[in-house]
Amino acid sequence: MAGETIISFVYGLEVQDEDDPYITAVRRALVGLVVAAVPGAFLVDALPILKYVPDWMPFAGFKRKVKQWCHWATIMVNMPFEAAQRDIRNGDAQPSFVLNSLDSMDRSKDIEHQQSVIKSTAATMYLAGSDTTSTAISSCVLGLVSQPKVFNKAREEIDRVIGTGNLPTFEDRDSLPYITAIAKEALRWRDVLPIDENICAILQKSSTNDYFQDGKIDPDAKDPASIAFGFGRRICPGQYMAFSAIWIAIASMIATLDISKAVDDNGKIIEPSYEYVSALVRYATYPRAPGFSFLMKNYITVPSSPLPFKCSIKPRSPQAESLIRATTNAEYF
Template sequence: MESNHIILALICSVVLYLYKRRSSRHLAPLPPGPRKLPIIGNLLDMPTTFEWETYDRWCKELGSDIIHLEVAGTSIIIMNSSEVAEELLDQHSAIHSDRPRLVMVNELMGWNFSFGLMAYGDEWRAQRKLFQQEFHPQAAERFQPLETRVTHQFLYRLLQDPKNYVHHIRHLAASTILGIAYGIDVQEENDPYVDAAERALESLGLGIAPGAFLVESIPVLKYIPEWFPGASFKRKAKEWARYSSIMRELPYTAAKEHISQGTAQPSFTSYSLEKLTESEDVVEQEKRVQSTAATMYTGATDSTVSVISTFILAMLANPEAQKRAQEEIDSVVQAGELPRFSDQERLPYVTAIVKEAMRWKNVTPLGIPHASTSEDIYRGYRIPAGSIMVPNIWAILHNENMYPEPHAFKPERFIGTDGKINPLIKDPDTALFGFGRRICPGRFMAFSSIWIAIASMLAVFDITKPLDENGCVVEPTYEYIPSMACVPAPFECSLKPRTAQADEMIRSMALD
């Protein structure tokens, strides 16, 4: 049965290839790209790791910031500059805002509830509108006290157990988003809500990995039974779907119980449920709130871990940047206090460090691809309907014309002659958080939570390279683990309070 399905799929691919080749003879040319083989196209050329670097190299070799690839009949457009990405995904957003079909994740693992992954349509619009109501810049300020409190607890965890800093960063991210989304106060190390979300996110990363499952290329395979030889992906999907279900239901149920008991903390869920109207199906509205709250965790956790880990790595390599930031903080923040959000405008170099950490080793080098719903013409090139649209965010943020010495960590690139953030330097968040109608609606909250954590760490800790048992400096590798959300390879660091007063302040703030 499986072999028949595969043969049928191959026949369909051949027919589709021949049809496309014949029908496209008199149409506008496709963007340039590596030479394609019959039927399989560029299948054998496709990189399997650090894809963004290969795409950037191809673009430079072809002298084009837009190239076309084809994999077994699927059209792929690589956008290698901010100009191309913005013109196609922003200005032509009406036809380039869909998502590619995600068979494993959406259809088998149950992630079709997430508006970040779902197809462009009415449900996507409804969930995005619900999210934006609570997280536009002014509304997001309501959650700053929570972000501050969680950051103080994070500093205390680092003080108590600095070697497990990655675990503490992950706990910080989880505490922040669970508090904002559900009003849940995370205290325990083995918190059930955190555990449920981490299992779900881990399985999502495995399920969405490019090329990991044949069912993405041959969707008909999703219909074979679980017991069939070679159908282990079906059994994995069933188990992983359980994780995504628990992640959606467990914290939402707890939030509703707190609301009904009158003990709820302000949160996205409480605010949204207060606004339910009788003009629509209440059950459907509640389901939408539940799905949107779960989506928040999906986008926030890994990105926070990546950026703050990168910041620590950058401080090891650039002690002079750390010293300059600490001097700035000491000149602005009163002794015995920690930075506040109200200090941000007077701490431009700290803000520049955050921006540079996000640019230098950006979290999602290729973002989440868009998909075209209809054909487009751009620069005289034809963008076929159904194309997978891939913005090479890594290439955009490492463009040497925009960011000289792009592989160096240089926060000062964002500082103008007046000592303030230079508005003439393109802000990395114009690419980091996506494009067009798919731009991340939680970007303001994400930046603020990362800013307060980094500013607070700089205020109280010296971040240095550790020494081994022989007194020799332990150098990090500065290598990264390629993934949908890239993180540094494990490295050691030393985190010590800058002064005895800093030590005392960390302890007292954590108890407030």
């Protein structure tokens, strides 16, 4: 949902499925970003003179990797932008950031430069908004699996407010404070960008759940959403959209799915793994480049990406399954 939402918002394009070329492009581009952003990931970080070594020589493997990553990044930047431009020319464009920005260009100034800025800005929004949102949702699922009391209390709130045969909407948000608290606690418990040291330190200053004490909301706890998205000039410009996407995903999952710990063949409960691999962004769903885990564990000390864990996720009822199938391609924004 996160990738589809951001592509629609930024470019006005529709995503067909998980293997959609636009989704694939951003996943491939992220591989290079995540690996290269780690201090000391390559020997050239310690010995800058290696950047002058020919590609074919030993210790120059990073150059070959960077060329591939640049190729993927170029595709990610150009492909959706060109598709949006094509829709605009054909009169098929949907409302989007790209459409509004191109329409607002100053025709008396350098058009090519303005288009380049719009394209780069769109790519930044595209890159920053897709995986960060889905990562926060993935960490929330881990939290719900590990805290069944919280999940059950959230289910009770959902059923009381909207009933068992409906999906939550944004109009229900004020009536679902416990769901909102879960979404905010997910941002605090496993912040999406742990490499941002000051925010990570603020959010993790306490070893106990700030928002939940014995399954109840602590009204005096500081709002994690006021911290997780940064401050001042560097605050996340998409914070409200991102949190709304996280909220509607969590609310919809709790309304329609039974989420619990997995059980083995002998009926024994399998405790979820809480092991994390360090990274720029907390990843839970996408494949990593060879050596990724080793590099992260050795060069960043902040826990980041949850390793795969077993859990049970299934529709709570046939009616809930019908709701899920009926809204597979629904638009929330």
